[in-house]
Amino acid sequence: MPDGSLGFSPAPRGNPTGTPLPGVRKGRGALSNPANRYERSVRDPFDDGWSTLEAALADLPPLATTLTRDNARRALSWNDSPDLGFDRSINPYRGCEHGCIYCYARPTHAWLGLSPGLDFETRLVFKPEVAAILERELRRPGYVARPIALGSNTDPYQPVERTLKLTRQVLEVLDRFNHPVTIVTKSAGVLRDLDILGRMAQRNLVHVCLSITTLDDRLARVMEPRAAAPTRRLAAVRALAEAGIPVGVLAAPMIPGVNDAEMERILGAARDAGATRAAYVLLRLPLEIAEMFEGWLHAHFPERAAKVLKLIRETRGGGMYDSRFGTRQVGTGAYAETIAQRFALALRRHGFEQAGQNNRLDCASFAPPRDTALEPEQLALF
Incomplete structure (x- = not known):
């Protein structure tokens, strides 16, 4: 199916009037905070007939982000x-x-007793x-x-990493242990760790992938309100490639x-910036996300919502x-097959590496460094 054949722009502009959309919080993606699937009771807003609900949802104040400590006993999943x-x-996180x-x-x-809606993006656990x-x-x-x-x-x-620096601490451990790692992010913040990533890249221990869903800044603000702008993500791809760090693009x-009409342009722009590998994933809407996404779609793109859902x-x-x-990653049917064919063609056209080409990280060099904290106890045995 050719790009734009649905009768509307492949790069939608969101709310063209600039007026606040009911339920939209500045800088947040979800329009609601639905109960998680383990809740025994559900509370829904109800208009009493005086239009008070519509007025209350018209211009909501921003929601602050809160942090809660997670006393996890395991790091690896x-x-x-x-x-x-x-x-x-x-x-x-x-x-x-x-x-x-x-x-x-x-x-x-929901496993934390929280909502997949606004809770997910405002009540973070670290x-x-x-x-x-x-x-x-x-x-x-x-x-x-x-x-x-x-x-x-x-x-x-994500933004909280700027202050907590937990990701950097993890990378420091992996660097010392010569342990391979792959990274997927939508943030240009990955450039902060160029020093560690550069060292690991010299030993074939790291691959970074930037997720880019659109090249349209306005669409990105609607889809991913607090992620880096597409231009910044492409700049991050370029900076990583110039530093000798293997980098790819995930159109997902x-x-x-x-946004599917942009796939070839995304891959082309990423390849020009230095990406050597690429992948895509078709939209997935498991569990509570389906209803939330449908509400979001009707709020931001009411003129095309029915066609998109179809x-x-x-x-x-x-x-x-x-x-x-x-x-689940690629879908089925004629439309899904067309996207898969377009992706394969774009890979060849732009000269991306094929799956399995030079993408194996070094697992043989893994070596835990000497644990100096245990040395006093060990010496006491003699």
């Missing part, structure tokens, strides 16, 4: 999903301030001891190194009828989501 290219990951309405990690906030815990896990007898995915659930360089998610269902077997392994 393990998975055996055939859809993922890694078996272990680490996330210094739960929740993400970037506010991407489509984020597949939103439902995980792991202050994550680096120390990680070090203990890497020292366990029998541990075998494989690439760790940093930020597989929430962005490791591709939302049918919203296309989404075409790629998910008539539903809003298909969780089956092998299909």
Whole structure:
């Protein structure tokens, strides 16, 4: 299906009038804070007939971000999903301030008794001891190194990282242990750690991927209100490549009828900036996200909401989501197949590396450094 064939611009402009949209909080993506799926009772706003609800939602004040300590006992999370290219990951944060309405990690906030809506992007949980815990896990007898995915659930360089620096602490451990790591982020903040990443790149221990969903700054502000602007992400790609750090681009998610027409331009711009690898993921709407996304779509793009939802269902077997392994990342049906074909063609056209080409990080050099903290105890044995 050719770009723009749906009868509207492939780069939507959001709310053209500039007037506040009901329920929209400045700098936030979700329009509501629905109860999580484990709640026994649900509370919905109800208009009493005097239009007080509409007035109350017309111009809401900004929501502050709050932080809660997570006394986690483990740093690494393990998975055996055939859809993922890694078996272990680490996330210094739960929740993400970037506010991407489509984020597949939103439902995980229910495990904390919080909402996948505004709670997910305003009530963050951080792991202050994550680096120390990680070090203990890497020292366990029998541990075998494989690439760790940093930020597989929430962005490791979201705004709060500027002050807490937990991601940097994790990288410092991995650098000392010669442990390979992959990073996915939407933030130019990754450039802060060029010193560590540069050292690791010289030993083939790191690969960084910038997620770029659109080249339109206005659309990005609607889709990802607190993430770096597309131009800054492309600048980060260029800076990483110039520093000798392997870098790729993730065009994800591709939302049918919203940003998917930009896929080739995103890949081309990233390749020009120095990206050598690329991937894409079709929009995923598991659990509570489907209803939240639909409300967001009707609020920001009412003229095209019905068409977009129709296309989404075409790629998910008539539903809003298909969780089956092998299909949940790329969808099914004619429209999904067209996106896959366009992506493959763009890879060849722009000269990206094919899957499996020179993308294996060094796992054989893993070596836990000497634990000097234990030396006094060990010497006392003699």
